[in-house]
Amino acid sequence: MITLNNIHKSYEMGSSKLHVLKGIDLTIDKGEFVSIMGSSGSGKSTLLNILGMLDNYDQGTYHLNGMHIVDMSEKKAAKLRNELVGFVFQSFNLISFKNAMENVALPLYYKGVKRRKRNMLAMEYLDKLGLKEWAHHMPNELSGGQKQRIAIARALISKPQVIFADEPTGALDTSTSYEVMEIMKEINNEGITVILVTHEHDIAAMTQKIIRLKDGQIDQIIRNGDLSEFRYKYSKELQTA
Amino acid sequence: MLDLDLWKEIISALKKNRLRSFMTAFGVFWGIFMLIIMSGAGKALENGVMDGIKAFASNSAFFWSERTSVPYKGFQRGRNWNYNNQDLQYIRQNVKEVEYISPRLFGWRERAGDNTIRGEKTGSFNIYGDYPDYFKIDPWTPIKGRLLNEIDVKQKRKVCVIGERVHEVMFDNDEDPIGQYLKVSGVYFQVVGVIHPETRIGFGGQKEETIIIPFTTMQQAYNYGDEIHFFSITSERGTPVSVLETKLKALFKERHNIAPDDNQAVASFNIEVEWKKYTALFNGIQLLTWIVGIGTLFAGIIGVSNIMLVIIKERTQEIGIQRAIGATPAKIIKHIVAESVFLTTIAGYIGLSLGVGLLELLNFALEQGNPDEIFFRRPEFSFDMAMLALFVLIISGIFAGLIPAKRAISIKPIDAIRDE
Numbered sequence: 314m315i316t317l318n319n320i321h322k323s324y325e326m327g328s329s330k331l332h333v334l335k336g337i338d339l340t341i342d343k344g345e346f347v348s349i350m351g352s353s354g355s356g357k358s359t360l361l362n363i364l365g366m367l368d369n370y371d372q373g374t375y376h377l378n379g380m381h382i383v384d385m386s387e388k389k390a391a392k393l394r395n396e397l398v399g400f401v402f403q404s405f406n407l408i409s410f411k412n413a414m415e416n417v418a419l420p421l422y423y424k425g426v427k428r429r430k431r432n433m434l435a436m437e438y439l440d441k442l443g444l445k446e447w448a449h450h451m452p453n454e455l456s457g458g459q460k461q462r463i464a465i466a467r468a469l470i471s472k473p474q475v476i477f478a479d480e481p482t483g484a485l486d487t488s489t490s491y492e493v494m495e496i497m498k499e500i501n502n503e504g505i506t507v508i509l510v511t512h513e514h515d516i517a518a519m520t521q522k523i524i525r526l527k528d529g530q531i532d533q534i535i536r537n538g539d540l541s542e543f544r545y546k547y548s549k550e551l552q553t554a
Numbered sequence: 555m556l557d558l559d560l561w562k563e564i565i566s567a568l569k570k571n572r573l574r575s576f577m578t579a580f581g582v583f584w585g586i587f588m589l590i591i592m593s594g595a596g597k598a599l600e601n602g603v604m605d606g607i608k609a610f611a612s613n614s615a616f617f618w619s620e621r622t623s624v625p626y627k628g629f630q631r632g633r634n635w636n637y638n639n640q641d642l643q644y645i646r647q648n649v650k651e652v653e654y655i656s657p658r659l660f661g662w663r664e665r666a667g668d669n670t671i672r673g674e675k676t677g678s679f680n681i682y683g684d685y686p687d688y689f690k691i692d693p694w695t696p697i698k699g700r701l702l703n704e705i706d707v708k709q710k711r712k713v714c715v716i717g718e719r720v721h722e723v724m725f726d727n728d729e730d731p732i733g734q735y736l737k738v739s740g741v742y743f744q745v746v747g748v749i750h751p752e753t754r755i756g757f758g759g760q761k762e763e764t765i766i767i768p769f770t771t772m773q774q775a776y777n778y779g780d781e782i783h784f785f786s787i788t789s790e791r792g793t794p795v796s797v798l799e800t801k802l803k804a805l806f807k808e809r810h811n812i813a814p815d816d817n818q819a820v821a822s823f824n825i826e827v828e829w830k831k832y833t834a835l836f837n838g839i840q841l842l843t844w845i846v847g848i849g850t851l852f853a854g855i856i857g858v859s860n861i862m863l864v865i866i867k868e869r870t871q872e873i874g875i876q877r878a879i880g881a882t883p884a885k886i887i888k889h890i891v892a893e894s895v896f897l898t899t900i901a902g903y904i905g906l907s908l909g910v911g912l913l914e915l916l917n918f919a920l921e922q923g924n925p926d927e928i929f930f931r932r933p934e935f936s937f938d939m940a941m942l943a944l945f946v947l948i949i950s951g952i953f954a955g956l957i958p959a960k961r962a963i964s965i966k967p968i969d970a971i972r973d974e
């Protein structure tokens with residue numbers, strides 16, 4: 314599904330150059346539930362953005378779904394984003410002057426789906442996430458958890474193959490975070506690849522595979538079986554802290 | 555363009571910031587509104603003045619006498635002189651380029667005090683002696699009765715035609731003046747017509763307060779001898795009136811012992827020159843109007859572009875999200891440009907409607923008044939101009955939107971989302 318080969322990325326910061334990703338090799342299979350962890354500045358968001366075709370990379374190769382993602386025109390990138398991937402952001406990024414249903418239906422608008430059909434579909438997805446009665450509320454009338462669920466519905470409506478989530482629980486309290494993660498799990502169970510960035514260990518522990526980044530390189534990949542050990546290590550870390 | 559969703563997007567985006575949208579639109583509205591009001595007012599002034607002279611035969615010239623300013627053949631400067639019947643006769647016989655020539659006497663001596671009496675009514679009016687040809691040069695229309703004719707002149711009849719004001723003052727409302735007599739400076743004249751002037755330029759007084767009698771009658775009845783005070787002349791087809799004017803001036807100077815280089819003694823003006831002068835003046839006014847109007851409009855449009863830039867800045871995140879979930883750059887540009895065009899066009903249309911509406915209102919008010927009294931008539935803004943203005947608005951709306959739109963898509967979606 315996703316193959317990264319020696320990906321480098323640096324940012325120009327005035328006169329100095331900030332080398333963020335220093336050669337990432339990574340393979341993620343279809344249907345995996347992956348979290349990317351790392352301290353701030355380790356390059357995890359940058360990696361996610363490159364994966365999500367929101368940002369380009371300097372060096373290396375990136376194949377998504379067998380397609381070589383390189384030097385794409387904005388138009389093509391937009392189309393791919395629309396068809397292949399869904400995004401969930403930490404700050405929800407709902408459009409403030411559209412109600413819940415319209416927010417969810419927006420990707421279909423860019424796909425050229427007729428209003429009635431896309432509103433119907435949006436209601437379907439809202440229903441799935443238990444937000445049917447909130448469909449006509451504006452984002453500022455909703456709680457954080459509700460907003461994030463709407464964002465998830467929006468990411469799902471175009472039937473993507475991959476969901477990219479950038480700290481989806483970052484702005485939520487613990488119980489709401491767990492609710493959101495439950496939804497993520499369900500999505501993953503339906504066969505959609507889910508890749509999320511987080512710095513919370515308990516959130517990462519709910520995924521099948523954890524990729525730990527350190528200074529722009531992959532430090533450690535923890536597989537599902539190793540998670541119990543990770544959890545143990547994590548609780549020990551908590552105790553010492 | 556019939557993209558309902560696009561329009562819904564635009565309306566909701568504008569609604570979200572009512573005040574800002576309103577202020578932006580106001581700049582454009584004001585620009586076009588001012589353009590229309592100024593252009594309409596300029597046109598009204600033009601109509602007023604042009605109406606006043608357009609009924610004049612366009613090939614007419616007018617002559618009167620002033621004191622001489624150059625000593626000549628033993629005469630000192632400052633001499634008073636008059637045209638005479640021999641001049642008239644000479645011109646009729648020898649100057650072939652003249653189509654009509656009409657001499658006039660100004661009844662200056664008869665002007666003092668209440669010169670017109672009828673029973674207990676008295677009035678003070680201008681008394682002119684004219685030939686019937688005069689009405690062909692400076693047209694009047696009879697409201698009642700008739701104009702003067704050749705027989706009146708030939709038989710030196712004591713008849714007169716009177717202006718509307720004279721009718722008002724000297725007769726009761728329901729009274730028919732035709733056939734009645736007026737005592738003008740001691741001589742009785744029978745009223746044969748009430749006449750209305752078609753032009754607004756009077757030679758020596760308000761046209762409505764005028765009594766016109768046959769020229770020959772005037773010369774005899776008031777002891778003017780063979781004096782003539784004023785000539786109205788039209789040129790034959792094919793001869794520019796300016797040429798004729800120059801020729802006649804030279805002729806008059808020669809006949810009355812006036813120095814050829816005396817520019818004052820033979821005074822004249824011709825409608826052709828006046829017409830050209832006015833035309834140039836009003837073209838100038840219209841040009842100025844458009845320069846100022848377009849300038850104001852341009853300022854409004856820059857305002858739109860400016861505000862669109864601010865909007866883009868404010869909506870960077872929103873645009874970023876839209877692009878992340880699959881909006882193509884073309885869609886974003888289309889949206890922003892459409893929003894800009896929509897704003898300018900709506901504002902422009904409102905300005906156009908209100909401007910034209912105000913002109914109509916003004917026109918209505920002006921028509922209620924006496925139409926002959928005013929030099930400000932029929933303010934108007936042509937449909938072509940309105941369409942042109944609207945077209946300019948739409949084009950500039952596109953440009954006003956294009957700059958911010960380019961800027962919007964130059965921001966990477968990722969930067970846009972991060973920007974908080």
